[in-house]
Amino acid sequence: MVKDQEFLTQKASYCLDLAKKLGATDSNVVVNNSVSETVNFRNKKLDESNRSDNLGIKITTFIGKKKSSISSSNLLNENLNILIEKCVETTKNTPEDEFNSLPDKDLLAKKIKDLDLYDDTHIENDQKIDYLKRLETSASYDKKIINTESSFTQNKSNFILANSEGFCNGYKTSSFTTSCVAVAKDEKSMERDYEYSSKCFLKDVNDAEELGKLAADQTIRKLSPKKIGSEKIVIIFDKRIAKGILSTFASAISSSAISRGTSFLKDKVNQKIFSDKINIFDKPDMLKGLGSRNFDSEGVESNTLKLVNQGILKHYLIDTYNGKKLNLKSNGRCGGTSNLYFENGNISYKDLLNSNSKSLYITETIGHGSNIVTGDYSVGAAGFLVENGELRYPINEITIAGNFKDMFQNITLANDLEFKFATNSPTMMIDGMVVAGK
Amino acid sequence: MSNFFEKTDLSRKEAENIISDTLQKCDDGELYLENSKSESILLDDDKIKNSSYNSDLGFGFRAISDEIVAYSHSNEISKNSLKQSSENLKSTLKSSKGTYNHLIPKSNKKYYENINPIEQKSLNEKIKILNDVNKYLRSKDDNVKQVTANFLGEQKSIEIIRSGGETLSDIRPLIRFNVSVMLEKNGRKETGIYGVGGRQSYDSYLKDDNWKNVCDEALRIASVNLESKPAPAGEMKVVLGPGWPAILIHEAVGHGLEGDFNRKKTSAFHNLMGQKVASEGVTIIDDGTIDNKRGSLTIDDEGTPTEKTVLIENGILKNFMQDRLNARLMNTRSTGSGRRENFRHIVLPRMRNTMMLSGKQTQDEMIKSVDKGIFAVSFGGGQVDITSGKFVFNCTEAYEIVNGKIGSPIKGATLVGDGPSILKEVSMVGNDMMLDPGIGTCGKAGQGVPVGVAQPSILINKMTVGGTKL
Numbered sequence: 001m002v003k004d005q006e007f008l009t010q011k012a013s014y015c016l017d018l019a020k021k022l023g024a025t026d027s028n029v030v031v032n033n034s035v036s037e038t039v040n041f042r043n044k045k046l047d048e049s050n051r052s053d054n055l056g057i058k059i060t061t062f063i064g065k066k067k068s069s070i071s072s073s074n075l076l077n078e079n080l081n082i083l084i085e086k087c088v089e090t091t092k093n094t095p096e097d098e099f100n101s102l103p104d105k106d107l108l109a110k111k112i113k114d115l116d117l118y119d120d121t122h123i124e125n126d127q128k129i130d131y132l133k134r135l136e137t138s139a140s141y142d143k144k145i146i147n148t149e150s151s152f153t154q155n156k157s158n159f160i161l162a163n164s165e166g167f168c169n170g171y172k173t174s175s176f177t178t179s180c181v182a183v184a185k186d187e188k189s190m191e192r193d194y195e196y197s198s199k200c201f202l203k204d205v206n207d208a209e210e211l212g213k214l215a216a217d218q219t220i221r222k223l224s225p226k227k228i229g230s231e232k233i234v235i236i237f238d239k240r241i242a243k244g245i246l247s248t249f250a251s252a253i254s255s256s257a258i259s260r261g262t263s264f265l266k267d268k269v270n271q272k273i274f275s276d277k278i279n280i281f282d283k284p285d286m287l288k289g290l291g292s293r294n295f296d297s298e299g300v301e302s303n304t305l306k307l308v309n310q311g312i313l314k315h316y317l318i319d320t321y322n323g324k325k326l327n328l329k330s331n332g333r334c335g336g337t338s339n340l341y342f343e344n345g346n347i348s349y350k351d352l353l354n355s356n357s358k359s360l361y362i363t364e365t366i367g368h369g370s371n372i373v374t375g376d377y378s379v380g381a382a383g384f385l386v387e388n389g390e391l392r393y394p395i396n397e398i399t400i401a402g403n404f405k406d407m408f409q410n411i412t413l414a415n416d417l418e419f420k421f422a423t424n425s426p427t428m429m430i431d432g433m434v435v436a437g438k
Numbered sequence: 439m440s441n442f443f444e445k446t447d448l449s450r451k452e453a454e455n456i457i458s459d460t461l462q463k464c465d466d467g468e469l470y471l472e473n474s475k476s477e478s479i480l481l482d483d484d485k486i487k488n489s490s491y492n493s494d495l496g497f498g499f500r501a502i503s504d505e506i507v508a509y510s511h512s513n514e515i516s517k518n519s520l521k522q523s524s525e526n527l528k529s530t531l532k533s534s535k536g537t538y539n540h541l542i543p544k545s546n547k548k549y550y551e552n553i554n555p556i557e558q559k560s561l562n563e564k565i566k567i568l569n570d571v572n573k574y575l576r577s578k579d580d581n582v583k584q585v586t587a588n589f590l591g592e593q594k595s596i597e598i599i600r601s602g603g604e605t606l607s608d609i610r611p612l613i614r615f616n617v618s619v620m621l622e623k624n625g626r627k628e629t630g631i632y633g634v635g636g637r638q639s640y641d642s643y644l645k646d647d648n649w650k651n652v653c654d655e656a657l658r659i660a661s662v663n664l665e666s667k668p669a670p671a672g673e674m675k676v677v678l679g680p681g682w683p684a685i686l687i688h689e690a691v692g693h694g695l696e697g698d699f700n701r702k703k704t705s706a707f708h709n710l711m712g713q714k715v716a717s718e719g720v721t722i723i724d725d726g727t728i729d730n731k732r733g734s735l736t737i738d739d740e741g742t743p744t745e746k747t748v749l750i751e752n753g754i755l756k757n758f759m760q761d762r763l764n765a766r767l768m769n770t771r772s773t774g775s776g777r778r779e780n781f782r783h784i785v786l787p788r789m790r791n792t793m794m795l796s797g798k799q800t801q802d803e804m805i806k807s808v809d810k811g812i813f814a815v816s817f818g819g820g821q822v823d824i825t826s827g828k829f830v831f832n833c834t835e836a837y838e839i840v841n842g843k844i845g846s847p848i849k850g851a852t853l854v855g856d857g858p859s860i861l862k863e864v865s866m867v868g869n870d871m872m873l874d875p876g877i878g879t880c881g882k883a884g885q886g887v888p889v890g891v892a893q894p895s896i897l898i899n900k901m902t903v904g905g906t907k908l
Binding site: 042045046047048049050051052053054055056067068069070071072073074075076078079083086087090093094095097125146147183189190191192225227230259260261262364366367368369371373374376378379380382396397398399400401402403434435436437438 | 445482483485486487488489490491492493494495496505506507508509510511512513514519523526527529530561562565583584620622626627628629669671672673702703704706782784818819820821822823824825826828829830831832849850851852854855856902903904905906
């Protein structure tokens with residue numbers, strides 16, 4: 001079982017005390033433990049079982065404006081003694097940085113809300129096996145499906161974050177994740193696709209048959225893809241791709257990219273970077289939210305932020321260090337966003353597909369083609385040609401390219417937002433991008 | 439060497455007994471112990487931003503019966519923890535009826551020395567070099583707006599204990615030194631990145647002010663990109679430069695030749711053994727035995743000595759890369775390609791140093807033969823879909839070719855292609871094979887492992903270039 005609060009707290013205070021004794025003026029420590037159990041299936045048979053028990057500790061020590069850190073998975077006191085001594089020594093030898101410090105005491109989280117993030121239920125491997133059998137049977141309903149792989153993971157985690165200003169908090173979280181990858185084949189091609197679900201509570205996990213069927217359908221429809229010519233065309237991003245565009249936006253407004261001057265969104269606060277209809281929220285206190293939290297990785301309270309209001313950028317994502325550099329207060333975003341989402345648009349999914357006589361519906365992108373310095377975007381893609389609101393045929397081996405500065409101004413969102421991941425977007429349409437094909 | 443049982447309540451003998459007892463009806467398996475120490479020192483934005491040290495310890499216990507793998511890992515090396523893992527493996531494989539395969543090849547060859555690179559250079563010396571890098575670059579060009587440089591060093595000790603008590607061990611040093619520079623001119627920002635590394639001390643790579651060469655190269659790439667124009671879009675001829683661009687071969691072809699995807703028949707290559715998959719003159723090997731290279735290993739993570747595996751010989755598919763599990767199920771032998779990121783992960787067949795060997799043509803001949811195309815000198819990230827065979831690459835340095843001459847630099851070009859057919863489109867193989875500088879990390883199933891690549895210049899007849907200029 002996952003270690004309790006008492007064990008983690010005791011380790012944390014041991015480290016803080018020792019660091020102080022050895023000469024640290026401030027220190028910060030996080031101790032975590034997670035236990036996860038996974039069962040993998042392949043072609044309706046057990047393929048792998050995996051139990052993982054992870055302990056970890058990370059200590060940061062400050063001497064005035066000097067800072068250094070160590071981390072370890074060995075929590076025996078005699079090992080911690082050696083490491084903390086090394087950490088304090090390294091701190092002494094590291095040059096000062098005027099912006100190094102713990103967070104301001106008045107910004108630290110005071111109240112810990114119960115966000116319903118922990119389910120004590122335990123699912124035995126035999127029950128997971130039963131679920132995966134049903135899932136893969138459902139996924140194999142068509143003879144074009146030649147291979148299925150699926151998995152079920154239960155994860156229970158606990159952590160304590162403590163610092164020398166007296167902050168000491170943490171809580172348990174749980175997740176139950178199921179997924180299915182299917183491979184389909186016809187005379188001309190072999191294709192792969194997937195479906196996935198992750199929930200805090202076991203009782204909320206998606207129905208096995210439904211998940212398997214969806215994975216199979218999404219794979220079969222990709223068979224016998226065609227290439228298309230190079231042209232400017234309206235692009236519609238499936239939700240699972242659209243959320244990636246939102247993540248890129250988040251990295252471009254992180255205070256580290258802003259303070260280093262390596263973001264195309266530097267100095268854009270209070271400017272219009274999206275079209276009028278776009279609103280973006282980051283909401284840490286959603287019950288059972290996959291990105292929910294009470295405080296960020298420095299202990300700073302995280303409150304809901306409306307990052308973009310009617311197309312206008314209102315906030316960066318600020319941590320203590322970069323905040324001091326930019327002369328801004330931390331808004332509890334060290335470690336990034338929580339539950340980040342675009343507010344729904346006012347057009348249905350169907351009407352979005354129907355809004356042009358011809359468009360391209362993208363279900364997959366590959367490659368690391370987002371450059372947040374310049375805003376350039378260029379990725380390999382696969383999807384479907386859409387004509388008169390219908391997916392006509394699959395498309396493969398193309399690239400799509402544009403620049404986020406223009407893309408953001410040309411976004412239209414459907415009204416089909418779901419909270420499936422920590423970052424979520426409705427289906428997204430962007431006008432004016434270039435497709436390269438044959 | 440690490441003594442993993444020192445200061446624990448578990449003796450080596452007791453551990454061996456638990457291992458033998460757990461694996462008695464299994465086909466294979468082992469206890470894998472690992473102790474790694476790593477450091478990271480980062481200069482960014484004119485300051486030493488981070489100096490951190492990590493010490494990681496743990497075990498992974500694996501039991502295999504037929505196709506089923508049971509795995510359990512923990513950070514706590516103790517009697518209780520190992521017994522709990524044993525129970526876990528036994529419960530998964532309760533109906534196992536295998537016969538343990540004791541056979542494991544032996545070799546005395548070593549491809550790197552038992553050093554700890556972290557201890558071989560003081561923190562102050564490392565900090566001094568990083569500050570020198572920053573000063574050097576900022577004084578060299580007024581357009582330099584940002585400099586990031588870092589040292590990454592690691593020493594990983596592993597020990598493998600098999601059923602019956604057979605023990606294999608290895609100590610692996612690894613370092614990397616990276617420089618990234620951002621230029622800004624007339625409102626335009628471009629970045630250049632370069633690095634060096636391998637399984638030797640920092641000084642082997644940085645002596646005689648060699649760090650300046652790394653800085654110069656990063657600055658050169660950024661300067662080229664500052665003058666770049668939008669990339670063309672559409673199908674055209676592509677010349678790949680020697681060295682690091684071989685990462686394209688790694689993605690497009692290498693992954694599809696890993697044993698697991700072929701046993702499961704999910705690779706586009708699974709039914710092509712012995713067939714022609716590349717143009718004549720194309721030979722690709724995967725070699726774990728090059729001294730001190732980033733992807734080299736004395737033994738793999740199952741204890742098998744590494745080797746030089748011929749994958750494609752003169753266009754014909756000869757071998758897949760195998761770990762013990764996939765080799766057994768495919769009736770062949772392990773090629774010493776069983777690797778894992780660390781003790782938290784199961785073993786998978788992986789690449790080491792993947793190389794296309796030299797041919798006879800020159801890069802000049804290739805460029806001259808192209809009317810309209812691009813010349814790709816360096817790549818950023820790449821990715822492949824094993825099943826469909828489609829892959830993409832982002833060029834970080836590329837030029838257009840017009841009428842047999844190298845023209846302007848182009849920016850942000852993405853190359854997209856089809857793995858199984860790309861090698862058939864290779865129409866010239868250069869005589870200038872080069873190894874990459876030692877910076878590659880390959881990701882698969884959430885596990886990153888250090889790898890190397892090498893190739894000569896090659897001409898590819900037809901690839902889709904994804905630019906914005908129609």
